Amino acid sequence: MDQGPLPRALNAPVGFFVNVEVLNTGSELLLGNVVNTHLAFLGRKLFPLGLRIARQTTIPDGPAIRTALLEAFGRCDVLIVTGGLGPTTDDITREVAAELLGIRLAEDACVMEAIVALVKRRGFVLRDRMRRQAMVPAGATVLPNAHGTAPGLYLPAAMTPALATPHMFFLPGPPRELAPMFENHALPILRAVCGDLPERECRVYHVVGMGESAVEEAVGLGLSARGDVEVGYCARPNEVDLRLIGAPGTLAAVEPLVLAAVGAHLVSHKGEVIEEVVVGRLRELGKTVALAESCTGGLLAHRLTNVPGASEILHEGFVTYSNAAKIRNLGVPAALIAEHGAVSDPVARAMAEGVRAGADADFGIGITGIAGPGGGTSEKPVGLVHIALARRDGTTASRAENFPTDRETFKQLATQTALDLLRRELL
16 A cells, blocks of 8 residues: 655644644535534544644535635644545545645555455455545555545645645544544554644533533633633533643642532542442442432433442332332322322432332432423422432431423433432532
8 A cells, every 4th residue: 555655744833723623524414314423533532642623514425525625725734534435426535635636546456455355355246436445646645444445545734836735634434434543543643743742631520510600600710811721611401511621730730729619519520420420439338229219210220320330339219100109119108198299308208218228228319300391380380309318327318409491301400419419428
């Protein structure tokens, strides 16, 4: 295979001023038939090199690739293009790139040999159009594809005097082909191209029970004013990720400020979600939990059992949706339900203690509420949820919240609150 010329180093400013763009091609991405996972993968792999993606563009198959390439040429230092390298008529990425650069395409014998071998190994028929995938632009470096027939390509910057172009990587669209090719072949080239960029670190603080604006007011505004820390936020129902990017020494210096500002609202600064933290802490303490869910329909058990090692801490769980199930399986007194209603603090406490005692667990959690859209009253509106935590010593803690939203979000918020109640107990 033609390995092409050695890459030259970037002349752009170092650090995060290296302008990296991603160009995704494929009509299926824009039609919504396929979820575009390329950006997340590439972003994660580029960051350790000191590189950040500045822009992503997604275009349909066909002629749009020409305009998109021309627009990106004068704007970025590194361009990563995905898709359009296959054998069909809408796969024209390599042809358009070669035409714009004014360089010829020629069949690479080694690439063709690899295609023939793969087709034979998989028992396919070698069709004439597959030969297109062996066409390599003059001066390009071939990036081998161990999982498909279309190789990738690397074209160094400024290949032609008449056109200022970035370092370009052309990768196949299927993730199972793109990921190993990028890691094994593109990343080593990028390391050589970029040289030693300033070390940067990204720390994410997972905060529960504080809104995005509250987190910013508590800590973000002060950090942003420093100028040496990039501050960002990712908000979800009842939780916020506070993202800090900067030099490792700088982040280490400001971390005590963050921890003091968010206090017990901080779930993790190691990338763990709340269920991972809860399972891990229960395992550390040698404690167990049992669950009694009504309105959440088993989502709390689902979230806990998604964590490896959950079998060590979760004894059992019930989805007691009906009053009869609460009475039969958890021992909730019928008179208690008749007096207070199924959605009430006394019933949530009885559910928690009933499941804890029955499972002989250290903790029991009871959840009962009104997910909606119907069933609410002026006294007990849609979105009301009661959550109780029973302990082995016989005491019980509880919370009442109102989450007037859609059913799925309601269930997420209710289980999030239950997990946070247990997490704080374990602190």
